[in-house]
Amino acid sequence: MPMVRVATNLPDKDVPANFEERLTDILAESMNKPRNRIAIEVMAGQRITHGASRNPVAVIKVESIGALSADDNIRHTQKITQFCQDTLKLPKDR
Numbered sequence: 001m002p003m004v005r006v007a008t009n010l011p012d013k014d015v016p017a018n019f020e021e022r023l024t025d026i027l028a029e030s031m032n033k034p035r036n037r038i039a040i041e042v043m044a045g046q047r048i049t050h051g052a053s054r055n056p057v058a059v060i061k062v063e064s065i066g067a068l069s070a071d072d073n074i075r076h077t078q079k080i081t082q083f084c085q086d087t088l089k090l091p092k093d094r
Contacts, residue, residue: 002033002064005041008088010056012044016087023083030079031064031072050094057094058084 004027008015016022020040028035050057060080062068068076084090 001037001039002027002031002062003039003041004063005043005061006058007043007046007048007060008056008058009046009048009054010044010058010088014088015042015044019087022087023080026079026083027062027076030076033064055094056088056090058088058090060084 004023006019006023020042023040024035024038027033027038031038048054048057048059050059062076062080081092085092
């Protein structure tokens with residue numbers, strides 16, 4: 001079962017209400033897993049810095065058995081990064 005944890009210093013109000021459902025759809029397709037087997041945890045309003053900066057950022061951890069080879073990681077990372085850029089309005093490097 002893929003487990004995804006998204007921690008961000010953005011306030012909860014800046015994370016769309018359907019964020020988890022949309023990310024589930026993206027990962028189900030990318031990982032070739034059924035939606036009902038994917039767990040998403042979002043922790044907004046966290047105290048997170050990146051490069052000693054408190055600018056908006058998200059830290060994402062993905063765990064899954066049998067769906068995270070080196071090549072798969074690149075594909076999943078690209079899709080997750082693009083989704084966060086579009087949805088959370090985060091720059092690619094954050």
